[in-house]
Amino acid sequence: MESLLSLAFDNLSSYDGIKIKKGLKQVEGLLAQICLSSPRPSSRQTPADSLGIQSSSESQRPPRKVLADLSSDPAFREFFKLQDGFEWNIAQRLLPTLDWLVARGGDGQYDLLIVNALDLIQGVLLLHPPSKVLFSRTMHMNLLLDLIEPVNCPAVQSATIITLVVALLDCPQNTRVFERLDGLLTITSLFKDPDTVRDVKFRLTEFLYFYLTPETPSIPKASSSSSNQNANGNSNGLLQRSPSKLVGAFVAGGGKRDRSVSESCGAVLSVETKKYYVDRYLPGVVDLLVKDLDTYKPFGGILS
Numbered sequence: 001m002e003s004l005l006s007l008a009f010d011n012l013s014s015y016d017g018i019k020i021k022k023g024l025k026q027v028e029g030l031l032a033q034i035c036l037s038s039p040r041p042s043s044r045q046t047p048a049d050s051l052g053i054q055s056s057s058e059s060q061r062p063p064r065k066v067l068a069d070l071s072s073d074p075a076f077r078e079f080f081k082l083q084d085g086f087e088w089n090i091a092q093r094l095l096p097t098l099d100w101l102v103a104r105g106g107d108g109q110y111d112l113l114i115v116n117a118l119d120l121i122q123g124v125l126l127l128h129p130p131s132k133v134l135f136s137r138t139m140h141m142n143l144l145l146d147l148i149e150p151v152n153c154p155a156v157q158s159a160t161i162i163t164l165v166v167a168l169l170d171c172p173q174n175t176r177v178f179e180r181l182d183g184l185l186t187i188t189s190l191f192k193d194p195d196t197v198r199d200v201k202f203r204l205t206e207f208l209y210f211y212l213t214p215e216t217p218s219i220p221k222a223s224s225s226s227s228n229q230n231a232n233g234n235s236n237g238l239l240q241r242s243p244s245k246l247v248g249a250f251v252a253g254g255g256k257r258d259r260s261v262s263e264s265c266g267a268v269l270s271v272e273t274k275k276y277y278v279d280r281y282l283p284g285v286v287d288l289l290v291k292d293l294d295t296y297k298p299f300g301g302i303l304s
Helices: 002-012 017-035 056-060 074-084 090-104 111-127 129-136 138-148 154-168 172-180 183-192 198-211 243-251 260-265 271-281 286-296
Strands: none
Touching: 002 017, 002 090, 017 074, 017 090, 017 111, 074 111, 074 129, 090 111, 090 129, 090 138, 111 129, 111 154, 129 138, 129 154, 129 172, 138 154, 138 172, 138 183, 154 172, 154 183, 154 198, 172 183, 183 198, 183 271, 198 271, 198 286, 271 286
């Protein structure tokens, strides 16, 4: 896995469009191997099986692993441990590449690569949630906000909004950075812009629904700072989760979370406070959004 990542990182840092495209494909292939499992052999064979015949749907759609299955997968455990380190963290390598593509792609020539990079960042953050800590840095959050601006094509805007949701999910610290950088102003300004296409407005509405849900960070903080320290003396609880424990925290439902969680990911704001923030930019709209959340329950009725 290190060899593949090394090749991919070399291509991503080459500052050449063709090589960057190759590097993105290599990262995508690695993530696909982790997320997709090979078909399990069956104890009972059909005549078609004995002849080695597979239906086209079976050959093209290997069964997906759910998050709970990944904790016992050796490939995922190795991937997760590599992502915990500075040298092999994929999100950390994708962000400078994305920045380069944005700076050089003013004429739209790199829009497809920008969308591909954003899709991969989403995947990495979902597979390795501690990487979200990168978006607590102003420069990385600003990069996403720049990509939402009207000068970008709708495909880039939509992909960026989804990436932003993933980066903020279960990490109030990042949400506070987003707010401090006037992220809500950026979102609502684009929402009110009559030139914003329908698909982008749909994504913006989804984002506002997400923003108005209660904040419940799900990466638990360790019980003591000494148990979190690694060989380099790093005591960051976000980067010290084992794959099995972290996945267990994300798939467990309904359990109460420790108050120290809020301290590790930043101050948690109430829904009422966030409603006030949105209402400053979209007067009269926030009540309709909350009503929709209560009526249609897109997130399982968590506001009820």
